[in-house]
Amino acid sequence: xxxxxxxxxxxxxVLALLIAIAGCxxxxxxxxxxxxxxxxxxxxxxxxxxxxxxxGEKEGMRIIVADAKGDGDTQVSQIQNxxxxxxxxxxxxxxxxxxxxxxxxxAKAAGIPIVTVDRNPDGAPGDTFIATDSVAAARELGEHVxxxxxxxxxIGVIQGQLGTTPEIARDQGFREALSKAPGLxxxxxxxxxxxxxSEGFDIATDMLQAHPExxxxxxxxxxxxxxxxxxxxxxxxxxITVVGFDGDIAGLQGVKDGGLAATVTQQxxxxxxxxxxxxxxxxxxxxxxxxxxxxxxxxxxxxxAPFLENHP
Amino acid sequence: MxxxxxxxxxxxxxxxxxxxLKNRTFAGSGGAFVGLVLLIVAMSIAAPxxxxxxxxxxxxxxxxxxxxxxxxxxxxxxxxGIDLSVGSVLALSGMVMGWLSHDGGIPxxxxxxxxxxxxxLCGLINGIGVTVFRLPPFIATLxxxxxxxxxxxxITDGQQIVGYPEWFYKLSTARYFGIISITVAxxxxxYIAGWVFLRYRRxxxxxxxxxxxxxxxxxxxxxxxxxxxxxxxVAGLMAGIGAIVxxxxxxxxxxxxxxxxxxxxxxxxxIGGASLMGxxxxxxxTIIGVLIIGVLRNGLNxxxxxxxxxxxxxxxxxxxxVAADVLRRRNR
Numbered sequence: 001x002x003x004x005x006x007x008x009x010x011x012x013x014v015l016a017l018l019i020a021i022a023g024c025x026x027x028x029x030x031x032x033x034x035x036x037x038x039x040x041x042x043x044x045x046x047x048x049x050x051x052x053x054x055x056g057e058k059e060g061m062r063i064i065v066a067d068a069k070g071d072g073d074t075q076v077s078q079i080q081n082x083x084x085x086x087x088x089x090x091x092x093x094x095x096x097x098x099x100x101x102x103x104x105x106x107a108k109a110a111g112i113p114i115v116t117v118d119r120n121p122d123g124a125p126g127d128t129f130i131a132t133d134s135v136a137a138a139r140e141l142g143e144h145v146x147x148x149x150x151x152x153x154x155i156g157v158i159q160g161q162l163g164t165t166p167e168i169a170r171d172q173g174f175r176e177a178l179s180k181a182p183g184l185x186x187x188x189x190x191x192x193x194x195x196x197x198s199e200g201f202d203i204a205t206d207m208l209q210a211h212p213e214x215x216x217x218x219x220x221x222x223x224x225x226x227x228x229x230x231x232x233x234x235x236x237x238x239x240i241t242v243v244g245f246d247g248d249i250a251g252l253q254g255v256k257d258g259g260l261a262a263t264v265t266q267q268x269x270x271x272x273x274x275x276x277x278x279x280x281x282x283x284x285x286x287x288x289x290x291x292x293x294x295x296x297x298x299x300x301x302x303x304x305a306p307f308l309e310n311h312p
Numbered sequence: 313m314x315x316x317x318x319x320x321x322x323x324x325x326x327x328x329x330x331x332x333l334k335n336r337t338f339a340g341s342g343g344a345f346v347g348l349v350l351l352i353v354a355m356s357i358a359a360p361x362x363x364x365x366x367x368x369x370x371x372x373x374x375x376x377x378x379x380x381x382x383x384x385x386x387x388x389x390x391x392x393g394i395d396l397s398v399g400s401v402l403a404l405s406g407m408v409m410g411w412l413s414h415d416g417g418i419p420x421x422x423x424x425x426x427x428x429x430x431x432x433l434c435g436l437i438n439g440i441g442v443t444v445f446r447l448p449p450f451i452a453t454l455x456x457x458x459x460x461x462x463x464x465x466x467i468t469d470g471q472q473i474v475g476y477p478e479w480f481y482k483l484s485t486a487r488y489f490g491i492i493s494i495t496v497a498x499x500x501x502x503y504i505a506g507w508v509f510l511r512y513r514r515x516x517x518x519x520x521x522x523x524x525x526x527x528x529x530x531x532x533x534x535x536x537x538x539x540x541x542x543x544x545x546v547a548g549l550m551a552g553i554g555a556i557v558x559x560x561x562x563x564x565x566x567x568x569x570x571x572x573x574x575x576x577x578x579x580x581x582x583i584g585g586a587s588l589m590g591x592x593x594x595x596x597x598t599i600i601g602v603l604i605i606g607v608l609r610n611g612l613n614x615x616x617x618x619x620x621x622x623x624x625x626x627x628x629x630x631x632x633x634v635a636a637d638v639l640r641r642r643n644r
Contacts (some may be wrong), residue, residue, distance in 0.1 A: 041568035046470040162618075191619050194571060197472075197562050205370050206613035209361050223566075226474075230563055234373075234485045250474045250564065257475065 034082030038095035039070040043248035051272025072096025079103035113282035128288040134169035137296030142177025151181040153215035200227020222251025229259040264296040355611035375606035384550030392590020393449035397456035399573035403464040405555035410473030410565035428552035435548020439541030464567040472566035484560040507595040523590030
C-alpha cells in the first residue's frame, strides 16, 4: 500500500517536473534577460524585480529570475547558468557583502551585455551601472534630522549588515551632515545581520535601555527603522524621532502613519525600468554612460502620499 | 544524615527537601541553571542597565517567540526527531493571517485561528511525512522549511503586510499588573501545560519511551506513529501561535520573518539539556536554555558588543553547555 503510494508520488513528481521543464523551453524570437536578484526577501530588491518584470513585458522581453538569497556564491552559479542557457543580456544585482566580479567577467567573455544595479563590482564594472546616490541622499536625511531636532540630541543607529556598500555609503553621508551639528551626536551603534525588522526591534529596545538619553533612532533600512519605531512605541517613548532609508512600501506606510519621521525613497521602479531600457540599448549596440546615478528623495509626511499611490 | 530518626528532624530535612525540590525541577538542567545564574550575575556587574524590572520585561518580550517555538521543539527532540521548518511555518502562518485580515476582509480573530490551524496543518504534514512515508525527520522538515517559505512569499509576491488594529498590537505591549503582557502570559501558560503533560500524563511519559527506542515503545503498547504525528503537529501549532506573537510585536507580518530561528530553537533546547539522540529533555531545561540565549543577546546588546562577537559567544555557550552535560552524565 505504502510502496504503491510512494511509487505514485514519485511518478507524479517526475511528471510535474517534465511539464515544468517543457513550459520553460518555449522557443521564439523574444530576447531573454537573466535577472539575478540579490535577495527577494528584501522589499527593495523585490520591487526592482517586479519593475524589471513589468518593463520587460512591455518591451516584449522574457525575464528569467534567479534569487541568490543574499549569498554571493549562489549568485555566481546562477549567473553562470544564465550564460549556459544563452540569455541575451543580464541584469545583475550583486548579493553578499562584496559584489563579486566573476559574473561580469564571465558575461563579458561570453559577449553578453550586463547591467549592474545597486552595487558595482570593484574592478569589473558592468556595461552601465544604475543606483541611488546613497551618500548624497543620506546627507540630505542627516540635514533633515538636524532641522527636526534643532541640532540637539543623542542618536542611536541601527546599522545594516556591516561591510556592505549601502551601510558604508549611508554612514558616510549621514556623518557628513552631522559634522555640521556639534550638539547632535551618535551615542550608540549596533549592527543587524539581515536588515530585518525583528532585529531592529530588539536592538532598539536594548539601546533605549542602555542609553535612555537617546532622542533619535536611525534605522539604516526601513525595516530596521520600523522595528525601532515599534520598540520606541512599546517603551512608551513618543518623543523619539525615528528615520529610515529605502522608501519601500512598508516604510512609506510608516511615514504616512507617523511611526517614521522621514525616510529616503529610492526610485526602485524607475531603476528597474531604466535597467530594461539600458539592456535594450545595449542590445541595439548603443553605448551608455558608465554610471546612471539616481537621486534618492527625502520623504516626509508632506510628500509621502503620491509615492504610496504610485511608487517612483 | 544516618540518624534521621532523632527529634531535630526538620532541621536536617529542610535543606534536603530544598535540594530534592531543586533536583526534581531542574534535574538534567542543573548545569545550565547554574550557568544562567552566573550569566545574570556577570551581566549585572558589566552592564549598568541590566538589572532592572524594565529590562526583565524586555528580555521576556524578546524571548517569547523563541520560547513558544522551543516548547514544541522540546517534544520533537525528546522523541528523537528534529524540526527545521518552524521558522518558515511561522512566516507562512503570519502571512496567511495578515492576508486574510487585510485583503480577505476576514475578521482578525478568525484569521488568528486560521494562522494557528495553518501551523498545525504544516506540522501534520511533517508528521505524516515521518510516520507514513518514513522520511527521516531532518528531510521531511527540511522540505517543509523550503515549501512553507516559498508559500509565505507567494501569498503577497514577497511584500510584507503592515498595520494591525490597536488591540492586536496591545496583545504584546500592554502590560497587566505592571509587568506581564498577554503574549508573555500565554508563553508561561503553555510552559506550565507542557511541563504537566510531560511529567504527569501517561502520553507525556510515552514521548520518552519513543525517544528511547521506537520498537521497544511499540511493543510496550504505545501508539508510536500516532503520537509522533501529533508531536510534529504540536510543533507546527506552536509556530502558528508564534506567528501571532511576532506579528503583534512588530505590528506587521513579513514573509522573511523568523529566518534562521530553527537553529536558535534547537540551540535553546539543547542548552537546556535535551539530547538530539532522543529520550532526554525537560521543559524546565528548555526554559533555562531559552533564557540563557535571551539574557546573552540582551546583555551583549546593552554592552554594545558587535553581532559578530555575539555569534562567537553563543556558539561557545552551546558547545560548553552540551559538553558539560555529556561529562556530567558520564561521571554519574
